[in-house]
Amino acid sequence: MPGKPIQDPFPDHAHDHDRCVKEAFDRAEKLFKQNGLRLTDLRRSVLEIIWQSHRPIGAYDILDRLKDGGRRAAPMTVYRTLDFLMENQLVHRLTSQNAYIGCDHPEESHRGQFLICRTCGVVGELSDARIITAIKETAATTGFSVEAPVVEVTGLCRDCVELDGAGRGHA
Amino acid sequence: MPGKPIQDPFPDHAHDHDRCVKEAFDRAEKLFKQNGLRLTDLRRSVLEIIWQSHRPIGAYDILDRLKDGGRRAAPMTVYRTLDFLMENQLVHRLTSQNAYIGCDHPEESHRGQFLICRTCGVVGELSDARIITAIKETAATTGFSVEAPVVEVTGLCRDCVELDGAGRGHA
DNA sequence: GCTTGAATTGATATATTATAACATTCTAGA
């Protein structure tokens, strides 16, 4: 069994998730400092909730967890915070899931392409030039100029393929 | 100015839309006959409403038009009918728009890739093997097995690019 | 420290999209 490559976009079921979270916060803090943004308690909490797993989470689930954490909150609270985090590329919205996922490279402006495991729910983000090129060139044959490609792919992740889609929970 | 190629997936702003509608119905009738499905008044009406333009239409807008047409209807009526039409590939759902669009090749089981013009709202459907291949192969590098790729691309269509995004209404 | 304006958050209401559950009607075939 080969280990997970360094640059593998898809989190292994047995990876060190605490490290993911720590790195996500480090990146966020750096980004906020650089851009003069405020990393408020609310934003920090929402980001933390989103990074509790590699599964997309819905706005109302985020809301519930905020309340569990003792914070007064309404839907607007969550949506506003999500909008802010998305503007700064710390979070992406998966339109096919009505749910939100953390992004591990907020520095670069991008939309990303997402692999969503049907069984375990884990999401991996790609940034593949070949996919984008194929879309742009195909679109161009009909004169269409691409601005915002949405690519969200459901299927089975490496680990769930091995389990033949039996599935099991994990971070 | 070159004319629109025969197989162009993107409808020209000045195309003969009556012909689109007629052909859509011909295809639907053929499909229903072949598969022993019932092309009821309701299904026919919904299909007709959807084909009134090449722009995606929301379920509640369909509902309104059904009512305008003198039909009693509730949201369920529309959603059930949409589900049926989607099962039979006569209609696709655009997840990024929460809206529905007619499909001109229901014979083949497929998901399609969509070009959505930000300005005029018109949608063109692609079936490009290269895009799918790029997605599958990239996914495979991380062991991910693709089942249902969602590709929805917003941008500017040929006509709106020429107008520099000024836009104007049409079928 | 104080003031002030902008950013952030709170709070209330409502819009939009979609599904659940059960009743009734229609239709094709025995």
Place this chain on the structure above:
DNA sequence: TCTAGAATGTTATAATATATCAATTCAAGC
């Protein structure tokens, strides 16, 4: 004609998202 299954009607509600205005907090300059 009868009947079973398909289709539609009906009512209620869930799930997702936005609009609006008020209150609070924060950072910068005085």
